[in-house]
Amino acid sequence: MTTSTTATATAGVTTAQGAVGTAHTRVEGRDKVTGAARYAAELPFPGLVHGWLVTSSVTRGRIRAIDSEPVLALPGVLAVLHHGNAPRLNTDYVGMLGAPDPTAAVLQDDRVPHAAWPVALVVAETPEQAREAAETLAVTYDEEPHDVDFTADRPAAYPAEGQMPAVTEKGDLTAELAACAVVLDAEYTTPEEQHAMMEPHAATARWEDGRLDVVDSNQGATWIQGELANLFSLDPSAVRVRSEHVGGGFGSKGIRAHQVAAAMAASVLDRPVRVVLTRRQMFSLTGHRSPTVQRIRLGADTDGRLRALDHHSVNRTSAVYEFVEPATLPSRVMYDAHAHRTAHEVVRLDVPSPTWMRAPGEAPGSFALESALDELAEKLGLDPVELRLRNEPDHGPVSGLPFSGRNLDACFREGARRFGWDRRDPRPGVRREGRWLLGTGTAAASFPSGAGPSTAAVTAEPDGTFTVRIAAADIGTGARTALTLVAADALRVAPDRVRVRIGDSAFGPAMIAGGSTGTRSWAWAVTAAAGELRERLALGAGALPPEGITVRSDTTEAIAALEARERYSFGAQFAEVAVDPGTGEVRVRRMLGIFAAGRIVNPLTARGQFIGGMTWGLSMALHEETVRDRITGGHYGADLAGYHIAAHADVPHIEADWVDDPYPDDPVGIKGIGEIGIVGAAAAIANAVWHATGRRHRRLPIRPDRVLAAGGPDA
Amino acid sequence: MAPAPLSPSSDITLHVNGEKYPLSVDHRTTLLDALRERLDLTGTKKGCDQGQCGACTVLLDGRRAVACLQLAVAADGREITTIEGLADQERLHPVQQAFLDADGYQCGYCTPGQICSAVAVLREHAAGWPSAATDDVRPEAGPPPLTAEEIRERMSGNLCRCGAYVSIVQAVARAAESEEAAV
């Protein structure tokens, strides 16, 4: 028995009693700590064969020839797919999240637009055979010159919209800047950064009963189902995508070369084919955070009130795909001014395509904006926290819309109290402890609270338990556990009577795990279906039929009915650093983040989301940088020894907590917490480095060589 | 004189979690791939396949090692413990329980390596081994207390991109308090 319900927007937060709001260990935790949890490359399939991508050895040019014959003669080799024989793909479509990046549409022509571009797929019986065949496949090229040199003053930079206006402006910037008592004008740069999730992109594809069945590691089964259906010109019902456990995503696990290549080979060979990207391949084929060059101009009165704000950002994208890193987004929501201007431009170069990476726009943009606020505070002789509190806007600076809650002042006041900010001596470069100079810094954080249409099914089983089915993805966020708690409360039962099944496109369309929207979007759909089911059961259904009673929900209309508002989470970041001016080493000693981020479903896992984001901010501040080599056009040191992410020893004790933040625009009160932890964190650290040394670092990461070059009181 | 061609494969026996697995292996097969692809022991994870992330950490003759740089043929006859071999039936190893309780993970992909590594860290510490975080490495100085700083340094070969380090360190510290954890 199945019925459907249409969710309606509700005003007011659900009552605090119940499972939501109390700490619960992960429902899949035991599987994860015993190794029983199986990820995409770990499900066994009879007759499985292995595909290995061959990537270009030149940075730009055309494929002249591919000599498959010797490779096909090697033991175990089954096929060599390339642009001359691979199945044709349809790329003329707009998917769930926009037009496809052609990087995923592999083996369609002879062009090589950037280094390590996929030129062939070798399939063999074993991974060892496939790797050797891929290594020895002879590909010749007509090489062409490349250009990977990204600077802000490239004449080819052009304004680009992406998913938002390229330019916003109000007021007379020139006049306001001229009238300001204090003006700051500074340029900040952030490097190319990598998602570097621990689980490589992996997919196994096979044809079964006329349907393409793909076991994959992704951030949205519905999304990938749609992309594969479009690319292979199939009806979506002929594609099933499963993704039960996902070893991290951070924006990178969308449609990529591995799923497409595996599906192609499965079609050609009619066998299950697994394609796993190597760590090195991930650096060129799975997106990255674009580098940015940002110029910020701030003008203020002597009391710190902003009169002018100009934030201009240029990012780099590939020759084949326009991606806008929307770095001025924080300026569009954080601070108002009489004259206010923001602009995004892009430069297309012969590099891999960038994509969303944890807090796209907000992460690099907040580094620039929140560093600039600190510099302005220094010029004004004003406390950096006080400067921010004096510039709290009433309405969205660009939209003019009211905020659906802000609470940034509460975050700063609570954070300052707990961090001991009132004991801070504002003078830079005066605190020593042995070889270390000590300093503290702060920054504000913001991130949008969004939701996407989703469907869910909740079943009352005859044995008294409940099963929730939703094509959600738990990429480490704790979504599976959060949805269990949300469903339990909506059903008014204990969580141990609820089983949540996710990661299967067969469960119906649902939002992706991205943009911090996943848990909010899915919880909305689950709440709607579970609530309706509870009401039906309350009417007295009598004995349940063997298949139970299922209620389905769809939040499309409810989300469309939301009033226009500025919906954001906010936060205050604090950091203490130690800098050795003799060696340039920077160590973060402690961090504190206080957030206003709606209702916290599971404090145990939520704290991990905030702290994880802050750890990313630390890593971004001190370690992460892809070196795009001008000479070869490739990525220098494309591995985890060359691309540093923070290790255990880099990460001190970090605390995260939250203030009450009612959010009536969501039925559960959820805002989304996956990304805000990184926002502002790098700026807080950079500001602390200034406080320690008296030197500003406007270029990330703050590497030892850059600290040495900047000098300081002791250097 | 040109050397006689050698066979590219060998018959070996892998001793994993107390079981013996006779196997014919391509010499190119790493212990990691043998576990995952041949023995269906997929708890040991492949993060980088280059010894740069620690996700594939197992215990080899009781000591932690990265399975991705260990050729299977060279592990013939050695005692291997993987994440699947730590629990005592239904009862989790104290380190596993501590990770579960402290939420010492997020996506879970680095977790088996972190746990195997942590089990070895407790053993290494119990054996009096110093680390790069140890101020005075001389034996006269005595074994260093297992501070958070010592745990962080000793666990640094296990990357976690989700950024769960803070709770992992808490989990290891909690497990260290358990008497049986270092056994």
Add this chain to the structure above:
Amino acid sequence: MREFGYQRATDVPGAVALLDADPAARFLGGGTNLVDLMKTGVERPARLVDVRELPLDGIEPTPEGGLRIGATATNSDLAAHPAVRRRYPVLAQAVLAGASGQLRNMATVGGNLLQRTRCGYFTDPTRPCNKRDPGSGCPAIEGEHHNHAILGASEHCVAVHPSDMGVALTALDAVVTYETADGPGALPLGDLYLPVGDTPHRETALPPGALITGVTLPPAPAAARSRYRKVRERASYAFAIGSVAAALDVRDGTVREVRLALGAVASHPWRARAAERALTGAPADATAFAAAADTELAAATPLPGNAYKVTLLRNLVVAVLTELAVEAAR
């Protein structure tokens, strides 16, 4: 990775004979570097001779009062050994500063000395590299080189040696012993590595097919007060951008003996002989330490992107020697 034969050697003569018979063979120790290079296609041996089980893993005192370290001793066993920690703390510290606990359990002393550079051009077979592919060029000089050599490099190669252990061993005047089909031999560590010149692909003075059997440390009373400091771009689990191994013997405020070696500055661990000469007999103070460091680094020829290393190494030398001098004065 192409197919290869595998043999496990049970004695040293057997191991040496197997390699002698096949120039395309390689010794396999812990495999932490070789297996990685085989996966990326930088190394393509036809045969591996596994030497890990050879009876060469002992760490024993020598009759002269030094220490004999077997080539297959693991890094972990070396760093944990009481005699190493007591008499050569700089060596224990250097080993512990390298890699990770897992890798130190696998890696062997012999393999550590023979590990290849981590230069990103060397490890990427799609790019030119004179060390991997002689005559193909060195993109690092015009390209990315912020962690490349400032001393002893040439226009053919500016890569650095990645070892931490080797820096300490260099400061300790270690002697490398080896075995070949023609018999045993020995080389001071200072003579093991060849100058870069125009043959960066020829890295050591070992005869073809030689198996390192061990490292002998002469007695070094000064090493009782010794230290290794490493600077890297994260706090652990990263290669050095600069390191210093130092031992200092101070009497009445005067330097009686100093041993100083620098890491991540050259194609091999760099013994700072000029600095040692300048310091011997000099006052043990920061001024003298800085002057000595400047003397050594006067020979530096940095590239635009790695000039910071001159400052870094100077400051490191001063900091480490000052710490040792302060300890001595206690």
